[in-house]
Amino acid sequence: MALSNQQVTEIKRARSPLARQLDSGFVWLTGMFAVGVALVLVAIAVRVGWEALPAIQQFGAGFLTSSRWDPVEDIYGALPQIYGTLVSSLIALLIAMPIGIGVAIFLSEDFLPNKIQRPIVFMVELLAAIPSVVYGLWGIFVLIPILRNMGVALNAGLGWIPLFSTRPTGPGMYVAGVILAIMILPIIAAISRDALVAVPPELRQASYGLGATRWETLFKVILPAAFSGIVGGIMLAMGRAMGETMATTMVIGNANKINPSLFDQGSTIASLLANQFAEASGLQISSLMYAAFVLFLITLIVNVLAELVVRRVRMKV
């Protein structure tokens, strides 16, 4: 039974203006939340920068080159913390980079059947999910005793090298570096693996067809093709290591000094904040905010660059 024209127009009645407005209101509402996410980032920068202003005016750029942190005289400089942040992250990268890329290669090639490979991928991911404070606890009671013994031996044998020139007492820069390496390893492994898997299979087939072995293919074809993705992963890991707080604070010793020896105690910007913030006031709070602002900027730059690199890789795929 066909509908008459009149019946059709009745069914096809337009939505009321109110319903339409409500609907586009919903779109606007979701849009505000989405823009809100970006605004949170801006708010962090503005707010922390604002609180840091008194210290910025007081100390200026000298804050970054002075190593005096003196709440009694109200004079502050964060050079040892900036140094500690960079050095501990660098140690972590030097350890985690080769191992992480090795893991990524191992888990992206067909060394293992899928059934065994997937649980291992999952286990490496789990490494990233364990809370930082648990790593810290484990570091204090398990890792420090092990590493100290190794450090004492190194110091006895190679103590003339500045890197090993002090006798390890327990916590120190070297423990922080190792703990951070464990924590950033899954980031490097996961992102490098993504980059390796994304290399077009034709490249591999062509290389095998020319008679290359598996590792000749990897070194001359696959790794160069995945290079920028791997670099992006390493930079993200670097950003994570520099901002990591709890595990570092628990094992680095929290001493305000710069010493080339890895076995000496040190501190990072994050551990400085963790240790002093709750009891600080006045210019000290402002100086801590200044330090936080510096940390925010460093990690922001590293993360933005990493994100650009990773994004360009994804677009190519």
Next chain:
Amino acid sequence: MSDSQALISRSLRRNPWAPRTLFSNVMTGLAIACAVIAIIPLVAVLLYVLINGVSRLDLNLFTQVQPPPRVENGGLGNALQGTFYTVGIATLLAVPFGVMAAVFLSEFVRDTRLARWIGFATNVLSGVPSIVAGTFIYSAIVLTTKTFSAFSGGVALAILMLPVIVRTATEALELVPSELRQASVGLGATRFQTVAGVVLPAALPGIVTGVMLSVARAAGETAPVLFTALGWPTWIQSIWQQANTLSLLVYKFATAPYPNQQQLAWAGSLLLVLLVLVTNILARFVIRRRH
């Protein structure tokens, strides 16, 4: 077999002691070693936490208040309460915020420049050190309300949860087949009706997975609550007062010189690790069912 065939089959077989093959095999061994080295810390952490934490895993752990120095027994009751409050507040704030943002990104501006920019900001936000999020909330909430509180701790955790929820929810929504949306619009549904009645229910398992993972992550975060919730030795009556959390307690008791408190730090770690394990394994099942 003709001569040429024999020649080919010989040339296709590699000599296992040729330098090239040897190099390849050694490198394979190194790659295996890397994987083993990567797994060792995971196994070691899990084992130590289990062995040291399990001795205190009983009912008292959940009902008793944390012990002061040199006092035996006690539990993690108040820390669990604080974690429940702070993570609860964080979830209540971050989930609606994040899911709404994800709806906008996947339903209304997908593949536009705006979506890319906000996605970029979301990723950068997730790279902001958690201690910086703590200083931000300290300045924005603790200084203005003039008190440390469970609430401010919750807001700090929400900042860390937000980018995770936005990303996972956007991914879940984008996996919903566009036929469903077309059918819904074809039946005359408004955009709101399509989102609320069709797309969100279809994406729910993925969204819930993301929320679960971010809740587990937030429960283990210490740095953001360090000077927002600050810590408190006993039960709390409201979210407007200082509170202890499981992660804060682990941090403070781990660095304390008292064996009883150290044991509780291990027990607290065990609870945190179990939470992470359970949520990650559950999430894996949800993801596997979807594919």
